[in-house]
């Protein structure tokens with residue numbers, strides 16, 4: 001697997017050097033006279049939020065376009081997780097500005113985490129923007145558009161303790177109609193010292209499970225084959241029925257959604273090692289359509305660094321969780337996030353990170369070097385003292401070890417048959433399909449007449465790379 005593949009994932013699209021994803025509403029707003037163009041950067045939560053924004057815009061007479069020159073409104077949904085992600089957005093604002101110069105009345109809006117972090121600075125310093133809207137304020141978009149049309153640039157970055165957008169049916173902006181996201185909660189109550197999310201997305205709140213189930217129902221009726229439940233920390237999902245006081249946990253929610261349609265695959269992201277529990281593991285084991293895959297970020301293999309990161313678990317705690325997962329779900333795949341070169345990280349700490357990749361047998365990791373974010377606990381308390389060259393070298397070593405572990409794990413799949421959900425043509429050949437197995441591994445195989453994206457196929461693996469399983473179609477056993 002090369003570096004780029006390691007950084008890419010439909011669950012977490014966080015390579016900031018990549019062009020943001022431009023989406024078009026598959027369910028076009030027929031009679032609309034106005035058009036919006038939206039680009040999304042960052043994590044899957046942002047992509048899911050863009051679908052809520054699209055729904056609000058559709059209700060206000062807007063249809064989407066993929067051509068920004070056609071748009072009356074350009075929106076960029078932003079990410080603040082790393083400096084580079086913000087740089088990318090700033091460059092994009094210059095591009096929108098050149099379109100704005102040619103089109104009188106065109107409005108430009110910044111949404112999401114960067115809007116929340118920089119607030120009015122966007123209006124004051126970057127006179128490129130008409131609207132600034134934080135993640136909890138999307139319902140206010142029509143009012144801010146109307147004000148901006150009247151020449152008054154506007155901002156709303158109020159964070160909420162209640163907003164979950166539970167009543168808004170997202171407009172699905174994806175292109176394939178096969179896999180979709182459902183946002184189950186918002187915000188985060190953890191205070192990982194490197195992370196800007198608690199400041200940009202506010203306190204954690206869980207969405208009414210019945211609205212989640214009805215959204216899953218709707219997706220089932222629309223023909224979706226895979227649903228990913230999204231939250232910053234899904235294992236701490238907790239909804240209390242205001243009438244009965246009964247609490248619904250994440251494991252219970254998972255089962256409720258899995259029961260909507262046993263032919264729809266269920267995934268979830270992201271899990272936190274301190275919160276994932278055996279009920280969730282048993283739900284995965286007991287329901288065939290809940291995929292055998294857990295994204296369980298460790299961030300560092302060193303307990304000392306984990307403490308500085310305020311992750312609230314140790315290396316040993318993490319190892320115990322991993323052991324329990326493999327005990328309950330032997331064919332479960334686990335992936336991780338890893339930060340190299342966090343403040344004070346020594347060579348010893350780094351070696352502990354390399355060894356935990358091996359020990360935990362991560363099938364893949366999303367790997368970065370530490371980038372200090374203003375306002376975070378780490379930025380206030382610790383010195384970013386690991387030299388850039390050292391961070392880069394350690395990242396290269398982590399990538400190398402992860403690639404070897406991924407290859408070793410893929411070797412075990414030789415000769416096995418997997419059910420694969422076909423996503424589309426493989427990157428390298430239009431004679432081949434690509435899709436994922438339950439463990440989230442990419443599988444490539446030759447096409448066969450009658451099969452199409454969205455179908456399930458059985459593929460026997462006869463070749464591997466560190467990033468892909470290759471094989472041929474077989475009859476289901």
Ligand code: SF4
Pocket residue numbers: 188189190191192195196197198232233272
């Ligand atoms: S769990 Fe930690 S890393 Fe994840 S969003 Fe919350 S604060 Fe950030």
